[in-house]
Amino acid sequence: MNTMINLINNHRSVRHFEDKPLSEEQIQMIVTSAQAASTSSFIQAYSIIGVTDEAKKKKLAELAGNQSFVETCGHFFVFCADLHRHKVVSEMEGINLTESIESTEKFMVGLIDAALAAQNAALSAESMGLGICYVGGIRNNLHGICEVLKTPEHVIPLFGLAVGYPARENEQKPRLPYHHIYHENEYEQSPNQYKVELEEYNKTISAYYHERTSGKRADTWTEQMSHMFEKKKRMYMKDFVQEKGLDRV
Amino acid sequence: MNTMINLINNHRSVRHFEDKPLSEEQIQMIVTSAQAASTSSFIQAYSIIGVTDEAKKKKLAELAGNQSFVETCGHFFVFCADLHRHKVVSEMEGINLTESIESTEKFMVGLIDAALAAQNAALSAESMGLGICYVGGIRNNLHGICEVLKTPEHVIPLFGLAVGYPARENEQKPRLPYHHIYHENEYEQSPNQYKVELEEYNKTISAYYHERTSGKRADTWTEQMSHMFEKKKRMYMKDFVQEKGLDRV
Numbered sequence: 001m002n003t004m005i006n007l008i009n010n011h012r013s014v015r016h017f018e019d020k021p022l023s024e025e026q027i028q029m030i031v032t033s034a035q036a037a038s039t040s041s042f043i044q045a046y047s048i049i050g051v052t053d054e055a056k057k058k059k060l061a062e063l064a065g066n067q068s069f070v071e072t073c074g075h076f077f078v079f080c081a082d083l084h085r086h087k088v089v090s091e092m093e094g095i096n097l098t099e100s101i102e103s104t105e106k107f108m109v110g111l112i113d114a115a116l117a118a119q120n121a122a123l124s125a126e127s128m129g130l131g132i133c134y135v136g137g138i139r140n141n142l143h144g145i146c147e148v149l150k151t152p153e154h155v156i157p158l159f160g161l162a163v164g165y166p167a168r169e170n171e172q173k174p175r176l177p178y179h180h181i182y183h184e185n186e187y188e189q190s191p192n193q194y195k196v197e198l199e200e201y202n203k204t205i206s207a208y209y210h211e212r213t214s215g216k217r218a219d220t221w222t223e224q225m226s227h228m229f230e231k232k233k234r235m236y237m238k239d240f241v242q243e244k245g246l247d248r249v
Numbered sequence: 250m251n252t253m254i255n256l257i258n259n260h261r262s263v264r265h266f267e268d269k270p271l272s273e274e275q276i277q278m279i280v281t282s283a284q285a286a287s288t289s290s291f292i293q294a295y296s297i298i299g300v301t302d303e304a305k306k307k308k309l310a311e312l313a314g315n316q317s318f319v320e321t322c323g324h325f326f327v328f329c330a331d332l333h334r335h336k337v338v339s340e341m342e343g344i345n346l347t348e349s350i351e352s353t354e355k356f357m358v359g360l361i362d363a364a365l366a367a368q369n370a371a372l373s374a375e376s377m378g379l380g381i382c383y384v385g386g387i388r389n390n391l392h393g394i395c396e397v398l399k400t401p402e403h404v405i406p407l408f409g410l411a412v413g414y415p416a417r418e419n420e421q422k423p424r425l426p427y428h429h430i431y432h433e434n435e436y437e438q439s440p441n442q443y444k445v446e447l448e449e450y451n452k453t454i455s456a457y458y459h460e461r462t463s464g465k466r467a468d469t470w471t472e473q474m475s476h477m478f479e480k481k482k483r484m485y486m487k488d489f490v491q492e493k494g495l496d497r498v
Contacts, residue, residue: 003252004256004376005373008282008285010284010285013287028427032258033258033363035427038262038382040369041385041477048432049433050434052434056435085429087449088443093472093475094442099481105388106444108486118365122287136290139354149436161492175285180334181293182280182296182297184299185302186307187404198337201324201413225335226346229335229339232348232351235498236356238498248286
């Protein structure tokens with residue numbers, strides 16, 4: 001296993017950071033790495049907003065569900081799907097591109113482009129000895145987030161990436177079994193075998209929580225997922241995305 | 250700059266491969282790296298299908314717009330957003346989770362999870378000296394792709410990742426200016442400045458094509474984008490995604 005794969009496979013989230021900001025050089029390195037990622041048909045449908053203003057960071061931490069490390073990390077990046085740029089292109093070229101910009105296909109491109117860039121950023125940071133944590137919590141209240149970040153129409157903040165000097169690392173959570181994620185030639189699973197695999201995985205996850213919490217918690221993966229999905233989080237999203245002019249047609 | 254960042258920043262797509270399949274060990278390494286990526290709230294809403302069957306590869310190459318390297322690469326992976334798994338969870342736990350599964354929020358989670366995993370896979374492959382190319386072309390005809398890969402409801406193939414021994418590498422295309430992608434504290438751009446930056450970038454891209462094609466081509470980025478968006482590609486996507494039971498509510 002080479003050092004790169006070692007770094008990739010050793011990833012764990014960091015939610016406790018030392019009180020030390022990233023240097024301008026580190027930020028530039030991380031953003032440049034993000035930009036080196038592949039982008040669908042060269043569309044480059046994403047933007048990154050780095051938040052250093054203390055009041056804004058405090059507000060973002062609140063909006064993301066009171067996650068204090070959003071405020072205390074070394075640098076907080078917000079990755080956005082961005083088709084505003086192509087609206088400007090349409091003005092510059094004098095051609096109406098609205099239907100494409102507002103299509104589900106281009107919404108998907110924005111999400112994929114932003115996530116590919118973000119994972120490059122994350123690994124770039126980790127290779128410098130920094131810790132990272134993705135913050136999907138910003139999607140709890142995107143109206144508020146957009147207000148803080150002053151994003152225009154056709155831009156949707158997707159997730160944060162908190163980066164900084166790690167004070168404490170999480171443990172690695174065991175992932176779904178390899179053959180549950182990876183199929184050969186076709187998505188062929190006997191429904192029974194599929195459930196047997198999930199039951200096996202449940203045992204692994206339950207044991208993981210049991211050990212980590214000294215017995216206080218021992219829920220399985222399927223329990224955790226069903227409780228989470230039952231709560232119907234962020235059901236405003238469809239309207240929100242369409243209000244912003246994406247995923248409409 | 251460390252070796253990891255060097256590898257990230259030197260990425261270029263490879264569309265010409267030697268006739269040599271990946272080993273089982275390489276495939277496992279790549280998939281394991283994919284699984285090490287962060288996943289939103291531990292949802293793990295993606296699957297990977299590796300295609301080795303010759304007839305299937307040929308069909309996928311056709312469906313992706315006659316991209317022959319889909320057939321000739323060392324291994325072809327298809328990354329899918331996958332909420333089928335959570336439908337099975339719902340059966341196992343006896344709780345109706347349909348509304349969450351079919352929400353725009355979970356559709357976004359599927360896309361983001363799959364893309365984060367894919368970028369880990371891509372870098373893992375590149376660190377082994379292999380070349381990669383993302384293939385968004387599979388979205389030209391997802392009905393056909395789903396038939397070949399036998400994907401169930403709530404699963405959407407998003408893009409392919411062709412991996413193999415590079416026979417020829419593309420050049421790196423210059424990316425949008427740093428400050429066009431990266432904003433500080435808020436998305437604040439004067440519309441004029443924004444256009445000036447794009448005009449500057451147009452010169453860079455035009456010069457890039459001019460040199461690369463010995464003068465046969467010199468289109469700018471905004472021209473390229475407006476022609477592409479004017480064509481309204483893949484406008485069936487909204488209906489398709491909803492037929493498959495995602496992004497409905």
